[in-house]
Structure formats: C-alpha cells, structure tokens
Amino acid sequence: MRFLKLSLAASVALGAFSITSFAQPLEEAIKGVDVKGYLRYRYTDDRYDNKDFKKDNVDGSNARHQWRARADFKTPTVEAVSVNLGIQYDGANNVNHGKNDNGWAGNGLGSKEDSDFGVSTFYATITPDSTATTVILGKQRLDTPLTDSGDDRATGILAMNSDIPGLTLVAGAFDAWSVDAVTGSSSVAEPLYTLAAIYNTDTGIGNIGARVWGFTAKDLVDSAIFTELSWKHSLLYAKLQYGFTQLDDSEGTIIASRYGRLIPDNANSKANVAQDNDLLSFQLGANFKENFGLPLDVKAGYITNFQDGIAVSFDSEGEFAKAGKLWFDNKATGASYGLGNALGGGLNFGGVDGYRVAADQEKEINVFYGSLNYALVDNRLKLGLDAVFGKSELTDKKVAVNDFTSVKTKFTEITPSVSWRHTKNLIVSAYYAVLNTELDLTKATAVNNNNVATATQIQDMPDEGRNRARVEVRYSF
Numbered sequence: 001m002r003f004l005k006l007s008l009a010a011s012v013a014l015g016a017f018s019i020t021s022f023a024q025p026l027e028e029a030i031k032g033v034d035v036k037g038y039l040r041y042r043y044t045d046d047r048y049d050n051k052d053f054k055k056d057n058v059d060g061s062n063a064r065h066q067w068r069a070r071a072d073f074k075t076p077t078v079e080a081v082s083v084n085l086g087i088q089y090d091g092a093n094n095v096n097h098g099k100n101d102n103g104w105a106g107n108g109l110g111s112k113e114d115s116d117f118g119v120s121t122f123y124a125t126i127t128p129d130s131t132a133t134t135v136i137l138g139k140q141r142l143d144t145p146l147t148d149s150g151d152d153r154a155t156g157i158l159a160m161n162s163d164i165p166g167l168t169l170v171a172g173a174f175d176a177w178s179v180d181a182v183t184g185s186s187s188v189a190e191p192l193y194t195l196a197a198i199y200n201t202d203t204g205i206g207n208i209g210a211r212v213w214g215f216t217a218k219d220l221v222d223s224a225i226f227t228e229l230s231w232k233h234s235l236l237y238a239k240l241q242y243g244f245t246q247l248d249d250s251e252g253t254i255i256a257s258r259y260g261r262l263i264p265d266n267a268n269s270k271a272n273v274a275q276d277n278d279l280l281s282f283q284l285g286a287n288f289k290e291n292f293g294l295p296l297d298v299k300a301g302y303i304t305n306f307q308d309g310i311a312v313s314f315d316s317e318g319e320f321a322k323a324g325k326l327w328f329d330n331k332a333t334g335a336s337y338g339l340g341n342a343l344g345g346g347l348n349f350g351g352v353d354g355y356r357v358a359a360d361q362e363k364e365i366n367v368f369y370g371s372l373n374y375a376l377v378d379n380r381l382k383l384g385l386d387a388v389f390g391k392s393e394l395t396d397k398k399v400a401v402n403d404f405t406s407v408k409t410k411f412t413e414i415t416p417s418v419s420w421r422h423t424k425n426l427i428v429s430a431y432y433a434v435l436n437t438e439l440d441l442t443k444a445t446a447v448n449n450n451n452v453a454t455a456t457q458i459q460d461m462p463d464e465g466r467n468r469a470r471v472e473v474r475y476s477f
Contacts (some may be wrong), residue, residue, distance in 0.1 A: 032076035040474040042066040049465035053439050063095040080128050081322045084123030093350040132162040145213055145226040147318040153178050170196035172281040179315045190218040206233035222246045235291045239321050241281040278311035279337050283321040295375035303367040310337045310363055323369040323386040325433040332437040332464045333411045334392040335365050364394040384417040398451040399444045405453045426475050435466045
C-alpha cells in the first residue's frame with residue numbers, strides 16, 4: 001500500500017468534501033486546489049477611567065487573548081466554474097490578572113475550551129469566457145464601502161462586469177447578511193440590494209478613480225449612497241468621500257427606537273425619526289518614496305456632516321477615510337457612524353445613561369486627523385503615529401424642563417504604532433491608543449409655550465479616559 005503525505009491545509013481541504021469524493025484517486029481530488037489564509041494571535045488590553053463619565057468607574061476594563069485561523073480553498077476552474085470554501089476558527093479568553101471578584105477563578109478566564117469553529121464562506125464563482133464577468137453565488141464576504149470585508153458576510157448573488165475598459169459594474173442581492181460590529185446580534189434576516197459603478201484610469205496627471213455605490217435594505221434603510229473621487233500621483237494623493245443614508249421609518253422599525261428623540265430608553269420613540277444622515281470625509285497625503293527615496297508617508301484629513309444624523313455605514317469599520325483606532329467605535333465620543341450599533345440594541349449617546357441618539361435634533365461632528373508612517377531596515381520595520389482631534393454636538397430643537405438641550409463632546413486620540421516584517425509571511429505589530437473625551441451637558445430649567453428653552457444650566461462631567469494596548473502576530477499563507 002502506498003501512502004501519501006499531506007500538508008495540514010490539504011488535509012483540512014479534504015475534510016470539506018463529501019465521503020463520495022474518496023471514490024476517485026486522492027491525488028486527483030486535491031489536484032490544483034488553491035489555499036490561502038492566515039493565522040493570527042492578538043493580545044488586547046483595554047483600560048477605562050471614569051467610564052460613561054462616572055467618577056472612578058473602570059467597568060469594561062479587561063485584557064484578553066484572541067486567536068484566529070482562516071483558510072480559504074478554491075478549486076480549479078472547470079468549464080468556467082470554481083468552488084470556494086472558507087474555514088475559520090475564532091477563540092478568545094479573558095485575563096483578569098487577579099482582579100476578578102473570586103481572585104483566580106471566573107468564567108471565560110485563562111485557557112479554557114475553544115469557542116468558535118465553522119464554515120465562514122461557501123460559494124461558487126462563475127467566469128464565462130465570452131465576457132469579462134464574474135458571478136459569485138452563495139455565502140460570501142460582504143466587500144462594500146459600508147461594510148468590513150474581513151468579517152462581514154452575506155448569502156446571495158454578486159455580479160461584476162468589466163467589459164468596458166476602466167469601468168466595473170456591480171449588482172448584488174442578498175437574503176441574509178451579518179455585520180460584525182453589531183452588539184448583541186450579528187445577523188440581519190432582511191434582504192439587502194446593491195448597485196455600483198467603479199471607474200479607474202491612468203492619465204498624464206496621475207491615476208483618477210471614482211466609485212458610486214447604492215444600497216437598500218428592507219426595514220432598515222430606504223436608500224444609502226456612497227461616492228468617492230480619488231487621485232494619486234507619484235508624490236501626492238487625495239480622496240473625497242460622501243455618504244448619505246435615509247433610514248426606513250415606515251413601520252416604526254428598530255431604527256426608530258434607536259435614533260428617536262433623546263428620551264428614556266423605556267419610552268415609545270417610534271415616531272419623528274431623523275431619517276436623513278450623511279458624512280463627508282476629505283483626505284490629502286504625500287508619499288516621498290518614489291520622488292525622494294524617503295520611506296515616509298504622511299496624510300491629513302477632515303470629517304464632518306450636514307444632515308441631522310451621521311448613521312451612514314452598516315459597519316463602523318467601513319471605508320470612510322480616517323485615522324486612529326478608538327474614537328469612531330467608542331460611545332463616549334458620540335461620533336460612531338455605524339448602523340451596527342442600532343441593529344444590536346442601540347447606543348447610549350455621550351455616556352448619558354438611559355438616553356439614546358435622537359431625532360428631533362441636529363447632530364454635528366467635526367474631526368481633524370493626521371497620520372505619519374516611516375519605514376526602516378529595507379521596509380521591514382515601520383513606525384507610525386496617528387493624532388485625532390474632534391468634537392460632536394447634539395442639540396434638541398424642542399425640550400421640556402429638565403431635558404437636555406445639548407450634549408457636547410470633545411475628544412483627542414494619540415496612537416503610536418510599530419510593525420516588524422520578520423519574513424514575507426510573518427508580521428509582528430503593536431499599538432497603544434490613548435483616547436480622552438470631555439463632556440458638557442446643557443439642561444433646560446425653563447421653556448416657553450413652544451417648548452423652546454428660555455433658561456439653561458450647564459452640567460460638568462468628569463472626563464472619560466480609554467487606553468488600548470494591542471500586540472498582534474500574523475502569519476499569512
């Protein structure tokens with residue numbers, strides 16, 4: 001009997017086939033299968049001071065180990081069809097460093113049993129020879145400007161056509177999808193539809209790109225639009241992005257209760273929802289490598305809005321240009337633009353317990369940021385520094401006595417980072433993010449007949465501090 005030695009990746013691939021596949025020779029079953037993926041370990045330490053603007057509150061402070069293994073298998077294309085299978089493992093354990101109520105004991109601590117392993121993607125790719133078209137059918141990663149292609153997924157069909165030089169047309173329809181940034185529930189059991197046009201061309205003044213994406217999701221958004229214009233030359237580059245989302249409030253949906261008036265959580269807020277949301281992001285940068293031989297990249301940007309709300313992205317890790325690690329996904333700043341917070345149970349704004357981002361109001365954010373990255377040792381060692389300065393303000397048009405007329409936050413984030421490419425496949429990286437948020441509340445002490453405040457009182461709150469240290473080791477194959 002002749003034995004065949006298999007790699008770990010090939011062995012996992014074999015497990016994905018049905019038992020009937022062993023009716024053919026083993027070599028034939030795995031011949032030509034393409035495998036790619038990564039192994040990743042993270043150590044993350046989050047620390048809070050005065051969380052939710054409560055003095056000496058450190059709830060939520062924790063440290064944890066996280067592991068992920070991902071392998072994507074693609075069969076050879078036969079008669080214009082290939083099959084793709086993704087396997088993913090996720091595991092995490094908290095570390096309390098002896099700070100648990102029971103000292104050394106507790107649930108989810110140490111190195112207990114692993115948590116999640118399964119099929120992450122399972123789809124067929126159709127590429128007809130007669131046209132530059134790709135059709136993806138099945139459970140796939142949701143790669144759009146309003147989602148996180150690393151973790152968000154959807155089941156349905158996505159078609160892309162590039163018959164016109166420089167232009168790609170996209171159409172997608174999904175009957176179920178997920179957003180990893182959702183708190184509480186990660187799946188949306190409602191249809192999602194998208195259309196897009198992507199253009200890119202090289203000119204005498206540099207590369208010019210344009211993207212327009214449109215979305216609609218039943219009971220969630222009537223329409224969502226993402227647009228982008230980009231330009232890149234050997235030295236300079238620029239990007240202008242604008243997103244607009246009109247929330248669906250036709251039936252007093254979940255969005256109504258999450259983005260209704262600034263009222264107590266237990267009150268009925270299924271009416272008068274701020275449906276119009278938008279976000280504008282502009283970024284300008286320079287890369288000195290090609291023109292000056294200096295491995296330095298710098299960029300600066302500005303983010304703002306014009307409509308009453310900023311809930312424009314399905315996932316807070318969407319493709320809007322930004323810098324920093326924490327400010328856009330931290331409830332204290334009031335600057336999160338991800339709908340995932342609403343889908344998963346809402347977002348308390350500005351740390352005010354029992355109150356939610358509201359509708360009969362005006363929301364305004366202004367964020368300035370800068371980023372610097374420098375490479376050393378033949379680009380193997382990279383040093384970075386991000387700085388973010390922002391403010392957000394929510395003002396209520398009509399209030400009652402003792403209601404908040406405005407919620408103002410100012411925040412700064414400073415994040416140094418470092419990465420080392422040990423080999424082509426192995427990268428070790430780390431960052432330390434420091435986010436500080438100031439909060440001012442203005443409360444109505446008297447109102448006129450139109451419920452407009454005639455006297456106010458300013459309430460100072462302690463600053464919230466949030467620090468995150470992260471070390472990551474990633475091996476790609």
